[in-house]
Amino acid sequence: MQDVPSQAGRVAVVTGASAGIGFATAKALAQRGCHVVLAVRDPARGADAAARIGRSTAVTRLDLAALDSIRSAAAELTDEYPRIDLLINNAGAWSAMRAETRDGFEMQLGVNHLGHFAFTGLLLGAMLGTPGSRIVTVSSVSHRAGVVDTADLPMRHNYRHAAAYSRSKLANLLFAFELHRRLTQADAATSSLAAHPGGVWTGLFRGANPALLVHTLGRLITQSPERGALAVLRAATDPAATGGQYYGPSGIGELRGAPAPVRASPQAHDRALARQLWNESERLTGVAYEPILPST
Template sequence: MMWQLSDAPRLDGRIALVTGATAGIGLETAKALSARGAHVVLGARDQARGADAVAQLPGDGSVLALDLADLGSVRSACAALRERLDRLDILINNAGLWWQPARHTADGFESQMGVNHLGHFALTGLLLDLIMRSPAGRVVTVSSKAAGAGSVMNLDPKSLDRYRPAKAYNASKLANLLFAFELNDRLAAIGSPAISLAAHPGGARTDLFRDASPGFRIANATIGWLFTQSAREGALSVLRAATDPHARGGEYYGPGGPGQFRGAPTVQRAPRRAYDSAQRRQLWTISQEATGISYPRPAETLH
């Protein structure tokens, strides 16, 4: 039976934070969560765009000033959120850069790894105790089919050596999966009821395409409809991971149609590299050292 948005339960009284929520997958996700009764906090770098997005929500929402390319901003955002909330039920790590030219974040990280992975690693770590206060806390990290082309050799957060935009993006999306699965194992190991899942939107048409090469944009305009779906349809995978009461920690959701580009969301097998426990631990260590964020852990070794 195909999962549809109407299958999502009511979320009255729940609080969700969605990053990258001013357009595309993030905005469609925020709209749907709001329509189901959740209060949705929209993490946004541009406050004017954030206010515009809140105005589009069918229900309750607010804006949180958040720039994932600046760990100082991440810390400030989390401090501000703590003044407003005593728990967080759903965190959706959605914001992302795609095929960016070589540049660094405010903290010296390669921009795509810095925003797509490290910014979310820091955000999640700083809010994890609020998530664990929820009776059914969830962290959903949005990856991409591009994770399958990602290499663990490109996980150095500061290196621009032989930089290629596509390779950097692919590595950051692989990092999203490594993080999501490792986080779920660590939550289970400390006895938390909170779970971590991952999702990808397939070939969703979003504002990320504006950064593509002219050739890619021309191809997408002519035959892209064969392999893409709307941002609203792409958001369904994220929404199922965030709301389906039958979803389990460590699952990965994506479109179930041909090539996983389109279709209703289903549980899928992630790329093999994403399940490599040694690489997951390595990335975790690198991420903690890079961000200065430590997560709770049990006394014994996790793996």
């Protein structure tokens, strides 16, 4: 964390910042002088997280599973902060059973991709005129197993939670890279980057059997949220980082290690698929990036 340069005078919005990687990211930015807005589903948990962080923080209610909440949060933020320097699209959903957002989207795609797509589009006006502003979208190594079929985004048949999650993480990268191309074409002052935390030790392993074996293996192949946040922080603050880059741990399997540029799967760089997903995302969310940001 000590490698993060001073963020004094900057404003950051971090989604899902009440726990885990989002909390670690928000805390590190605040410690370096950034004013950090914790955009969270549960304001009470957000307030507790802000109190633990201290320094210059604020809390905004944001439920990425509801477009009305996304619009309300974005309106509140753009009214309060005409200048936003960093947007960290970190929040995520995982569901073993098929579930839907309030607007009828498959839950994992709806929160992880469509919610962030809409939120980013609504905040973009407060970022485009800010030199050095960055949008960092958090993906996962599991994106490599993802398949995005724009004709079957509801995934009502043959739902598998792992496939749905991987699909949502591939969608994150398709969005981040397409956003980079559009920002570049518009000669914008804002950059779009992506990052993944590697394997992060969370409560996911607790309660599994045999407990000792799971805990031992879990500790060996994963890292803490603080370590996982390093790739996100590097994408957000490294002066040498540029739009279109993707950061993750540099160790074996990109599960652990110091943050470094890493390669995304070939599917993540499929421009035709990215444009299809972008157009469908605009249609589903009702958030259009044009004329603020022209299409490629």
